[in-house]
Amino acid sequence: MSASAPLPDSASSIPYAVEMRGIVKRFPGVLANDHVDFDLRPGEVHALLGENGAGKSTLMNILSGLYRPDAGLIRVNGRPVHFNSPRDAIAAGLGMVHQHFMLVPTQTVTENIILGLSEPRFFLPLDQLDQRVLALQEQYGLRVDPKARIWQLSVGEQQRVEILKMLYRGANVLIMDEPTAVLTPQEVEELFHTLRAMVARGHSVIFISHKLDEVLKISNRITVLRQGRVAASGIPAHEATKAQLAQLMVGREVVFTVRKKPVQPGEVVLSVEDVCAENDRGLPALRHFSIQVRAGEIVGIAGVAGNGQSELAQVITGLRRCSCGRVVIAGEDIANRPPRAAIERHVAHIPEDRHGVGSSPGLSLAENLIMKSHRRPPISNGWVLNLPMIRRQAAQLKDEYNIIAPSVEVQARLLSGGNLQKAILAREISAGPRLIIAVQPTRGLDVGAIETVQNLLLKEREHGAAILLISEELEELLTLSDRIVGMYEGRHMGELNAEEATLAAIGLMMAGTPQGKPATR
Amino acid sequence: MIDWIAILQAGIASGTVLLFAAIGEIMAERSGVMNLGVEGMMLIGAMTAYRTAVTIDQPWVGLLFAMLAAGILSLLHAVVSIHFQADQVVSGLAINFVGIGLSMVLGEGLSKAGAVSLLPTITVPLLSQIPVLGPILFTNHNPMTYLGYALTPAAWFYIHRTRPGLHLRAVGEHPAAADAMGINVYRLRYGYVFAGGVLAGLAGGTISLAVSPGWFSELTTSGQGWIAIGLVIFAQWNPWRAAAGAYMFGALRRLILDLQGPQTLLGFANPFFYTPRLGFFLQMLPYALVILILFIGSREAMKKRVGAPAALGVPYIRGERGT
Numbered sequence: 001m002s003a004s005a006p007l008p009d010s011a012s013s014i015p016y017a018v019e020m021r022g023i024v025k026r027f028p029g030v031l032a033n034d035h036v037d038f039d040l041r042p043g044e045v046h047a048l049l050g051e052n053g054a055g056k057s058t059l060m061n062i063l064s065g066l067y068r069p070d071a072g073l074i075r076v077n078g079r080p081v082h083f084n085s086p087r088d089a090i091a092a093g094l095g096m097v098h099q100h101f102m103l104v105p106t107q108t109v110t111e112n113i114i115l116g117l118s119e120p121r122f123f124l125p126l127d128q129l130d131q132r133v134l135a136l137q138e139q140y141g142l143r144v145d146p147k148a149r150i151w152q153l154s155v156g157e158q159q160r161v162e163i164l165k166m167l168y169r170g171a172n173v174l175i176m177d178e179p180t181a182v183l184t185p186q187e188v189e190e191l192f193h194t195l196r197a198m199v200a201r202g203h204s205v206i207f208i209s210h211k212l213d214e215v216l217k218i219s220n221r222i223t224v225l226r227q228g229r230v231a232a233s234g235i236p237a238h239e240a241t242k243a244q245l246a247q248l249m250v251g252r253e254v255v256f257t258v259r260k261k262p263v264q265p266g267e268v269v270l271s272v273e274d275v276c277a278e279n280d281r282g283l284p285a286l287r288h289f290s291i292q293v294r295a296g297e298i299v300g301i302a303g304v305a306g307n308g309q310s311e312l313a314q315v316i317t318g319l320r321r322c323s324c325g326r327v328v329i330a331g332e333d334i335a336n337r338p339p340r341a342a343i344e345r346h347v348a349h350i351p352e353d354r355h356g357v358g359s360s361p362g363l364s365l366a367e368n369l370i371m372k373s374h375r376r377p378p379i380s381n382g383w384v385l386n387l388p389m390i391r392r393q394a395a396q397l398k399d400e401y402n403i404i405a406p407s408v409e410v411q412a413r414l415l416s417g418g419n420l421q422k423a424i425l426a427r428e429i430s431a432g433p434r435l436i437i438a439v440q441p442t443r444g445l446d447v448g449a450i451e452t453v454q455n456l457l458l459k460e461r462e463h464g465a466a467i468l469l470i471s472e473e474l475e476e477l478l479t480l481s482d483r484i485v486g487m488y489e490g491r492h493m494g495e496l497n498a499e500e501a502t503l504a505a506i507g508l509m510m511a512g513t514p515q516g517k518p519a520t521r
Numbered sequence: 522m523i524d525w526i527a528i529l530q531a532g533i534a535s536g537t538v539l540l541f542a543a544i545g546e547i548m549a550e551r552s553g554v555m556n557l558g559v560e561g562m563m564l565i566g567a568m569t570a571y572r573t574a575v576t577i578d579q580p581w582v583g584l585l586f587a588m589l590a591a592g593i594l595s596l597l598h599a600v601v602s603i604h605f606q607a608d609q610v611v612s613g614l615a616i617n618f619v620g621i622g623l624s625m626v627l628g629e630g631l632s633k634a635g636a637v638s639l640l641p642t643i644t645v646p647l648l649s650q651i652p653v654l655g656p657i658l659f660t661n662h663n664p665m666t667y668l669g670y671a672l673t674p675a676a677w678f679y680i681h682r683t684r685p686g687l688h689l690r691a692v693g694e695h696p697a698a699a700d701a702m703g704i705n706v707y708r709l710r711y712g713y714v715f716a717g718g719v720l721a722g723l724a725g726g727t728i729s730l731a732v733s734p735g736w737f738s739e740l741t742t743s744g745q746g747w748i749a750i751g752l753v754i755f756a757q758w759n760p761w762r763a764a765a766g767a768y769m770f771g772a773l774r775r776l777i778l779d780l781q782g783p784q785t786l787l788g789f790a791n792p793f794f795y796t797p798r799l800g801f802f803l804q805m806l807p808y809a810l811v812i813l814i815l816f817i818g819s820r821e822a823m824k825k826r827v828g829a830p831a832a833l834g835v836p837y838i839r840g841e842r843g844t
């Protein structure tokens with residue numbers, strides 16, 4: 001249940017650690033924060049919830065000095081503050097761990113931790129600094145090699161560096177923007193452990209997450225934002241329920257169970273046969289991997305990040321070369337053919353990297369929506385684009401898939417994470433795919449959007465699409481998949497039917513112990 | 522006969538010019554700003570140094586003015602590419618032409634200026650007695666050469682072992698992270714572009730007042746600014762490697778000149794002596810090599826492998842989404 005750090009008895013005797021009053025922030029076409037009030041008591045974990053695009057990151061970017069509010073007041077420990085830059089916020093004891101980590105990949109852990117400090121003045125006594133970092137790690141139980149370079153670390157370790165960076169600066173308040181979105185369940189446990197250790201030492205934490213179970217578990221109070229406004233302010237976590245929170249967030253009821261209709265699988269659409277491929281560093285990522293997906297079924301791939309799942313999706317969609325094996329789509333081998341070969345065979349790709357692969361951030365929403373249909377009428381005659389048609393079709397998709405954006409002309413990079421994902425889905429699914437490769441399709445999405453995405457995938461399954469679902473969310477794999485294949489170090493770890501799959505069995509496959517049926521070709 | 526010691530000695534001297542320019546460019550690029558105007562800045566430096574020496578007969582003041590003049594020119598690039606976030610390649614090329622044009626105009630008549638005081642040459646006692654190395658490294662060199670010896674380790678140490686160096690690297694690799702940690706990205710970039718300009722100016726002044734004294738219009742620098750830019754990539758932004766490359770190129774240039782001198786080469790009739798056209802071909806080779814380096818170094822995959830600063834060439838805008 002809820003973490004039971006004692007709450008400070010009354011806000012009147014002890015000043016708030018942070019108090020935000022009437023915060024307003026406007027972006028072109030969007031009111032991201034509309035008179036938001038938020039407060040944080042010393043020694044509490046305060047969760048901030050809200051749909052994608054509700055304005056959570058914006059509010060916290062204001063608190064960490066990255067953005068300046070158009071109106072409103074901030075007090076820290078009772079004193080009014082004005083932040084002109086992140087430096088001011090850090091000096092006031094506020095440390096933010098961003099949604100996208102702010103670490104220099106080529107530098108060491110220690111170098112990242114001391115970055116921007118005025119001590120040491122000139123020479124860097126690296127060994128001595130490493131020792132200091134180790135001592136700090138000791139205090140909070142956050143372990144990571146101080147001499148390691150950031151690019152060598154796992155995501156969980158990188159997050160620890162971010163936290164250490166803030167603690168090293170004496171941050172009293174830690175702001176964490178979706179810290180668990182990229183962590184394995186094990187790493188989430190470790191993070192919670194750290195957060196509790198911090199609270200026990202008198203720090204306070206602002207915790208943003210879309211995962212309601214986690215929020216209920218770690219936080220003392222919860223504030224919900226909806227469309228830039230406060231929908232519920234500081235409700236005690238032990239009085240809240242998941243259903244109530246979800247309703248507050250999206251303004252409608254959310255059913256947490258999706259209904260999967262029985263579908264008789266048809267012919268084999270995708271057959272990956274004995275494929276080998278290397279990752280970006282030139283190391284083997286796929287080792288003689290085989291898998292088949294039939295029409296009307298969802299095959300889930302379970303694996304800890306970095307065990308070859310991304311590479312598998314890339315090989316199938318033509319974005320990565322394979323050194324052996326075949327990728328047969330509808331009876332034709334398209335291994336090592338350009339991505340267009342897959343597109344022409346109606347393969348939809350919902351990639352992991354939404355900004356780099358899934359969309360072109362500098363182009364408009366409308367242009368992103370037609371990116372796969374621009375060669376054909378009615379979008380173009382193969383040469384000249386039909387702009388009114390593009391706008392009309394984009395507007396239609398925007399409504400149909402409930403993409404929240406000021407207009408279809410807005411640049412894709414300005415969309416919130418959830419809405420960008422909906423746009424990608426709209427493009428890929430509206431084309432009527434025969435095969436869908438979905439990689440982490442619901443990562444970082446709010447409960448309402450997750451429901452939408454999952455239902456869309458199930459609907460395509462009923463329409464007879466073959467779906468390969470790569471996800472680190474085991475719950476999601478269990479609810480959506482007809483079969484689950486384990487993947488470990490690029491190898492097939494066996495296959496389980498939806499009925500026989502248990503969390504324990506999947507966990508074993510992910511750790512490298514084969515379960516269930518071996519791979520067939 | 523080819524006098525190898527003399528070639529290497531001259532190579533060190535002319536390599537020093539490349540070294541200054543390359544280390545300056547390394548500083549600017551490490552902060553994330555590419556400045557393709559090195560050639561123009563060097564030329565401004567060479568012209569200013571020589572003009573000052575001619576006018577007031579003070580070579581040291583000449584060097585100082587050379588550094589200032591090229592530094593000011595580089596600030597123009599900084600304003601355009603950092604403040605106005607213009608394309609760094611275009612702005613750098615523009616700076617290059619501004620530099621060349623200005624030095625042509627202001628250097629008018631300089632080539633017929635007559636005798637001027639140049640930088641002195643120094644032979645280091647004791648060290649010059651070391652066999653082979655003594656004559657190459659420590660005999661009859663101008664003071665800038667000795668400064669070059671010190672600059673390389675100093676630059677490396679500064680980049681890798683000091684706090685400002687750490688900030689410099691962070692700003693070039695991940696400006697948003699640096700900004701979030703309270704580092705003033707814009708100010709640092711301005712500073713390092715200026716530093717790059719100052720060093721390019723020093724390189725130019727070193728040419729016109731020491732290495733090949735005089736003013737010969739654009740032939741004064743004869744494309745060495747471009748070689749320096751190629752060297753930066755070849756050196757993978759590392760001052761030690763830059764030094765190795767600079768001295769090597771310096772020696773190569775000198776060797777090419779010397780190859781055209783003697784009538785016989787290894788006992789045969791020297792083709793470069795008898796067919797001057799072949800000499801031009803030889804002279805072209807260093808530049809061809811630079812093109813090759815640039816070609817290899819500009820490939821995206823290669824860039825990652827050789828460790829180009831990740832944010833090189835990308836203007837920084839705070840709060841920009843979706844990078």
Ligand SMILES: Nc1ncnc2c1ncn2[C@@H]1O[C@H](COP(=O)(O)OP(=O)(O)OP(=O)(O)O)[C@@H](O)[C@H]1O
Nearest residue numbers: 027032052053054055056057058414415416417418
């Ligand atoms: N720099 C910006 N320029 C323009 N619009 C922006 C910018 N940052 C955010 N927005 C817009 O402001 C709104 C709020 O965005 P914000 O990132 O705060 O949402 P969020 O609650 O963090 O969502 P998510 O859960 O997807 O991270 C969105 O509509 C977004 O498109």
Ligand SMILES: [Mg+2]
Nearest residue numbers: 056057099177
């Ligand atoms: Mg956010």
